[in-house]
Amino acid sequence: MDWRPNRADKKPIYKQIADYFEQGISSGIFPPDSMLPSERALAMELQVNRSTVVAAYEELQSIGVVERKKGSGTRVSADIWGISHKRIPNWGRYVEDGSFLPNLPLVQRIRKETEKKELINLASGELASPLFPTEQFQKILSEQPFTGHLGYDHPQGNMVLRDTISAHVKEYKDIDTNASSILITSGAQQALNLIVQCLLKPRDAVAIEDPSYCFSLPIFQSAGLRIFHLPMDKHGIDPDDLISLHRKHRIRMVFLNPDHHNPTGSVLSLARRKRVLELSAEFGIPIIEDDPYSLTTFDGKVNPTLKSMDHNGNILYISSLSKIVASGLRIGWVIGPPQVIQRLADAKQQVDFGHSVFPQWIANEFVGSKHFITHILALRKELKRQKDVMTASLNARLSEQTEFIVPKGGIHLWCKLNENVNEYHLLEESMKRGVAFVPGSIFGSKKGYVRFTFGRGETHLIREGITRFADAFYSIQQL
Template sequence: VLSFAGGLPAPEAFPAGALARAHADVLANDAAAALQYGPTEGFGPLRAWVAERMTRRGLPAAPGQVLITAGSQQGIDLVGKALIDPGDTVVVEAPSYLAALQSFSTYEARFETVETDDDGMSADALERVLLARRVRLIYLVPNFQNPRGTTLSLERRARIARLAAQHGVSVLEDDPYGELRYRGPALPPVAGLDEDAPVIHLGTFSKTLAPGLRLGYAVADERIIRALTIAKQAADLHTASLTQRAVARMLETFDYDAHLVRLRLLYGERLDAMLSSIERSFPEGTAWTRPEGGLFVWMRLPCGMDAQDLFVDAMRERVAFVPGAPFYPGDPCRETLRLNFSNRPPLAIAEGMARLGACVETRLREAGPERQVAG
């Protein structure tokens, strides 16, 4: 099956050799510490590296403002555990990252959706919600959003930070894809735009090094980091000591920026292949996003076509995607679907899009001339 479903990085891009050497070095020279329990906040040198990196990206941070997590997914869960009480309102985009919706639901959050477009979450719509009701948390993915692939504009970033400061509402800025930009200028984190805004920034090494490391981080003011640390102590005591030390050791000599350049070239080529293949293979009435980075393209099928029904057809042709309905907390658009491009080479992408486009064409023919084209 040609799968474009999971958000999988390309395994051929994992720095396996550098990671192997770093693990061997740590075990040869620091085994006692690496195999022992460690501080919940994380390994000091790795926290310092993250703080310096985020400062360079526009979010001034000190090591004491960094918590090392077991992937950014744990960061989402810790924020829910520390901040959300049953019945609290969480503002999300529609569609939004499915695993975040699932995590917040376990803490019995009530979702309030706001409009989103090619420039990300609507600040006007957010302000209307903040004026109408008490909100506990705003959740957003500012760069190359999962699932839509869209990016929050600089103007909206600044305004959302300002609204959060004015209303005293915490923002969870989930940024797993921020360093995977293939075109256009990089934008600063929301967390760095207003020092009075209570923003928690999440990042991860899953998309830039390897997801199997399960290594992420939260950056926030020290009061919030203390609350998240307490929540993490009850969850897993600390992130794996060996992994933290090995990655920190690797980063002492590994050219991380050169590695990112290679990743961007690889994934940028695959994104271009997907966009050109969609243009070539899908019928009139199909619409899709044109991301500047990240891992996903979001598609809307011709009017009235259910992506779940299309999935059945596609699997018969041995091609897979994720139907879009589960990404909505309520009132889903069933004409939507998500496509991942990072885990397949260009020729496989072209073949997969040709198969999927043919499935859409077949459904349109079978539906007859009365089917309307999406506007």
């Protein structure tokens, strides 16, 4: 329970507790006929005397919204409709019944835990705040006057930004495109969502990497898709696995994250990239290339994207500024055939009336400026340093107990636990010690792995985080 009584309030604490439960009962948080916490448990949780809880429950009983029986606790009245004369929707039922699925409870739990300031967060998939180009953004804001239009923008996104993105992908990824083939989205996440909603229907079969980016999984599930896995090794998926999957299930779309893959960090080899394109052309299956990480490559050699090698128009390409500039900017894009882009733009207009003007404006000023490449060069250096600190810390504390392939870019390290350790138990023990990571099974079928995001931690925090993780690991071993 997040709620606590306000001790500075003039209203007596027992009355605050009674009001809290009365409102919760009316709004369906505590449904009819459900048990309320025991007097003792609630008193402990709220740090009040048991007599205060008793007074609150008696107050609720006096207005008829709960029933109390000695020895069997306090129960919400089964017929509160009759008592209150109000028709109260069963919000709990609505919340459970919606067709858009919630995140896994463990994902929600980690997110909640990472809100704690003192926690060392090696779980969230984003950059540490010193890596954001905050000063350059402040400079743009103080020096460049905004002269743009403040009405709804074009549903495909701001024209000037689309021209800038077109030049950007040509320069850095050798992709030939133009503004009419680009849609600006709220990060790569919205691009994935629009593609699933607009181009697929329930029961369609899709192939995804195993393991796979965990926030894409509920999108596929909510859309009622049938999901088939392409196992990964250190060079990515084996494209020939697609042949048997397609023969059995008629795969309608394939989702790949070929560069510095989340969570494994692996890079799809050039030979496999070529084979993916051959098979896509042979079977006519579209490939979604999800590429938020390729510019983070530590040695500066950016692999050819599938999109740059695609001469048939089989690839829908997604990227974003989240992992290279700032995740809070919420700027991503899709590049594909104009017919598809227009369909997605039409849906985006229904969802949010097009992208917000200011993030587009500042993204354009930054990506189109000479500061962009200076920032990327510094970012690669710093990410490599953070990766080195993490691998050195793991080697120093857990060399026998863990195994990993050293990533060549990106922000994640995928780590195999050599001992038979339950990752969920390990997470609980680690969080008690003030560090969070993501258990590997959240990303797919593999057990016995954990994902650390080295991009998220400043170097001293990475060292300390791995020390705490190691303490948690050994404490479990001793049980």
